[in-house]
Amino acid sequence: MGFEEMWHELEPVGRSSASGGYFRQPWTGAEGELRSWFAEAAAARGLRVETDGLGNQVAWWDAGSGDAVLTGSHLDSVLDGGAYDGPLGVVSGLAAIDVLRERGVQPSRPLGVSVFVEEEGSRFGIACLGSRLATGTLDWSTARELRDRDGVFLSDALSAAGLGEGGRWSELDGVGCFVELHVEQGRDLVDRGAAVGVGSGIWPHGRYRFEFAGEANHAGTTRMEDRHDPMLTYAMTALAAHKQARLAGERATFGRVAVEPNGTNAVPSRVTAWLDARASSEGSLSELVDVVIRQAGERAGRDGTTLDVTPESVSGEVAFDADLAARIAADHAEGDWPIIPTAAGHDAGILAAAGVPTAMLFVRNPTGVSHSPAEHAEVADCLVGVSALANTLERLVS
The missing domain is CATH 3.30.70.360 (Alpha-Beta Plaits)
Incomplete structure (x- = not known):
């Protein structure tokens, strides 16, 4: 099952019939359905899925030894958000593994595809909550007291979803590099006429x-x-x-x-x-x-x-690994992909701040609109993004 088939499966989940936007808030039915879908998609590929008490997930291609390479993104959305912010990186990660296997790549390092929960902060108010807790940059004793708009404590929301507690996740201890693919949330790539860009850093x-x-x-x-x-x-x-x-x-x-x-x-x-x-x-x-x-x-x-x-x-301000960004940008056969900053927050920024060498790939958004039902990416550009991600991962795990 390739990128387009996976995307077709995800499109209706959590979509509003009135606005066409998405409501995939953490630890609710739609977001839970997406996490189940991810586990099934990973199992179909023979990947080992690990889940922490918060619901963060990693699907591992157990291969080689040494520090692992991790890709992925998130599946939750803002209220009435777009389809691509987050899920594009998750689906592209699985599709990139398919590409690597088609190429006969045998990784010398473990390779994982991750899903971090509550990246948007749309329910409990703290952006990248899942990756903050998993990396230990936020303490569980503080996070458990967070309340949503209805007064529900985070700890109670987790219990209702059949999960446990958040906290530092040992599954990330062996990660030596993280690469996140994301839809662009602006018009930089549109103005440059480029299908893909590479992140230089994140504004504070x-x-x-x-x-x-x-x-x-x-x-x-x-x-x-x-x-x-x-x-x-x-x-x-x-x-x-x-x-x-x-x-x-x-x-x-x-x-x-x-x-x-x-x-x-x-x-x-x-x-x-x-x-x-x-x-x-x-x-x-x-x-x-x-x-x-x-x-x-x-x-x-x-x-x-x-x-x-x-x-x-x-x-704070995040600067991605400059050498890694330059190597990824040089992937393009017709010239380097542009290296651009972003003013949007991402789980990649949390991992970078925690000391993990990190890079980002952005896929062109023709509307330039994000956090809205108008958010979009053309299938052709998405496939270029999958190819760029696969090339990057192949270089890192070989």
């Missing part, structure tokens, strides 16, 4: 919870000048974040908001909003967030509201 990024508190009151009887409205403070903060990010050439997004009591005819008492901020350097990220917080605090003083800011998830 973070998620910050802004809690604006004020005074609930009647929307009709409360004079405008008598209000302590946290929605006004939030609205100015969102505009300030947009302006500061544009001026600095960075990224700032308020994409999630919760309002209390959330009544049409009531001044709210509290607004909680999450800022996603990304920048080209750690210093620039810190400066951007500090400016937004300062302006939000000044506005809160004028509105008679209060502000509390909590960093929920912050990832």
